[in-house]
Amino acid sequence: MKRAALFVAIVVLAWTAWDTGSDPIRLVRGLPWIVDILRRMLPPDLSVLPAALLGAVKTVEIALLGTAVAAVLALPLGFLSARNVAPASVFHPARATLNFFRSVDTLVYALVFVAAVGLGPFPGVLAVIAYTTTSLAKLYSEAIEGIERGPVDAITATGATRLQILKFGVLPQVLPLFLSYVLYRLETNIRAATVLGFVGAGGIGFYLQTYLRAIEYAAASTVLLVTVLMVMVVDALSSKLRARLV
Amino acid sequence: MIEITGLSVVLPPAVPVLHGIDLVVRPGEFVVILGRSGAGKTTFLRSINRLVTPTAGTVAIAGRNVTAAGPVELRELRRRIGMIFQQFNLVRRASVLDNVLAGRLGYVPALPSLLGRFPATDRDVALACLGEVGLASLAHRRADTLSGGEQQRVAIARALAQSPDVILADEPTASLDPALTGSIMDILRRINVDRGLTLIVSQHQLETALAYATRIVGFHRGRIRFDGPPSAVTPAVVDLIYGDGAPR
Known part of the structure; x- marks a missing residue:
């Protein structure tokens, strides 16, 4: 069985x-170009x-608002x-809807919203909202399903x-978890928002793509460094906050 | 007066737990339900305030049918029945006072309570109840920073805050250090004597049951095997309750 x-x-x-x-041979042949x-x-x-x-500030704004x-x-x-x-008649359709919308990535939503409302950071915000709402809803619902029954019985x-x-039996158990998930999502959304500019949805990605297209690699590397720095700062801040929550 | 007639409970998927229990509890009694774990003590207590829905039979309190009550009447009945749990069931992250205030939820205006606002009179009731269990000084501590014995006392204060006629206590000392059993049972006795409340307490410890009860009801496999005063509990009765000659 294992062998099969x-x-x-x-x-x-x-x-x-x-x-x-x-x-692998093609990669080895390409190495000089990477070095170049x-x-x-x-x-x-x-x-x-x-x-x-x-651009970095715009990206943070997109992720924050979204x-x-x-x-x-x-x-x-x-x-x-x-x-x-929720009763089964609500729960099942709600779960199915979440899974459907969650399977589409933020970048794909951005393409749709750029076509709908035009270029700029606004379609980026919309894309972040579209993906994050469903993915947070999934995390929230799992936190709610994991609560202790006892306090709920006692309040009942x-x-x-x-x-x-x-309000008194469920929320006190889940709110700290909710906040922690939101911060975690903020971290991943900053990373996701860095590439939103590639499809015209604003932020630092727009500059990165512009300089790469213009073969201005020295300029592109500045943008990359700023991106890395921005992500690292937000990650550090956010994980510090999260550690205090749980 | 609590009248329980023909109470049967089958828990999902198909586990029969109680088989036609008949019991009348008079006001002011301190009833201890005795029995091994799995005898149906917890399910019996939870059927009285309908945390468990009975499969058959009725529970009536002061002539009002709990089993058939609609949602509004059920809440009204529940607020006069305090409940104490083996695991205390406090909201751990909330303050001690907030936990006790939860006992007032059946009385306070709904909308302000959802915003966390309670009338001053209800706060006073909660603080007085905390004082009654000797914890007034810990009102603003987070519940999970208290010791087990203290947490159970907060839970008793929460039940008292309901201004109840009846208190149900499901193995209130089972998850505590044996040395604390007496202090918790003493508080329950004081409530019974001073406030004249009816108490129905489940216990698996024989000595504790005999020391505090005015009436012992012995459960064995979902049926009542004994009902009488502690003085009538002979070794033969103990065998009957704990069954099969097994050590208790």
Whole structure:
């Protein structure tokens, strides 16, 4: 059984390697070109630093606004798709809807929204909202499903209404988790938003793509450095905040 | 008066737990339900305030049918029945006072309570109840920073805040250090004597049950095997309740 599985795995992987034209020799032949690009990227052209910083701020704005709006929109969806809160007739369609929309990446949403509302950061914000709402709703619903039954029973036994049970028995258990998920999403959305500019949805990616197209590698490397720095700073801030939550 | 008639519970998927329980509890009694784990004590207590829905039979409190009550009447009945749990069931991240205030939820105006606002009189009730269990000084601590015994006392204060006629306590000392059993049971006795509340407490510890109860009801495999005063609990009765000559 184990051997058969291993054999199948090897055959499948070998075929994918052949079908994708994955050839180590081609990579080795390409190495000089990579070295050449790296050489041309150095030293970074710092004259484009103001533009790169401006782009970075835009990217953070896109991620921040998109995540904040999504964090709120995901609340009702999260409760509707939690097995222990919503009736089966609501839960199943809600879960299916979430899974459907979550399987589309932020970048694809950006393409759609650029076509709909035009170029700039706004379609980027919309794309972040579209993806993050459904992915946060999924995380929320899992947090709700993982709550302790005991406090909910205790609040129910006091004669509380359904909404009071939610507010006093459920929310205190899930809110810190919700906040932690939102921060985590903010981190990944900053990274996702760096490439939104590639499809015309604003932010630092726009500059990166522009300089790469113009073969201004030294300028592009400045943009890349700013991107890395921005992501690292946000990650550090966010994980510090998250550590204090749980 | 609590009248339980023909109470049967089958828990999903198809586990029969209680088989036609008949029991009348008079006001002011301190009833201890005795039995091994799995005898149906927890399910019995949870059927009284309908945290578990009975499969057959009725529960009536002061002549009002709990089993047939609609949502509004059920909430009204529940607020007069305090409940204490083996695992305390406090909201860990909330303050001690907020946990006790939850006992007032059946009385306070709904909308302000959802915003976390409680009338001053209800706060006073909650603080008084905390004082009654000797924890007034810990009102603003987070619940999960308290010891197990303290947490159970907060849970008792929460039940008292309901201004109940009846308190149900499901193995209130089972997850505590044995040395704390007496202190918790003493508080329950004081509530019974001073406030005149009816108590129905489940216990698996024989000595504790005999020391505090005014009436012992012995459960064995979902049926009542014994019902009488502690003085009538002979070794033969103990065998009957714990069954099959097994050590208790």
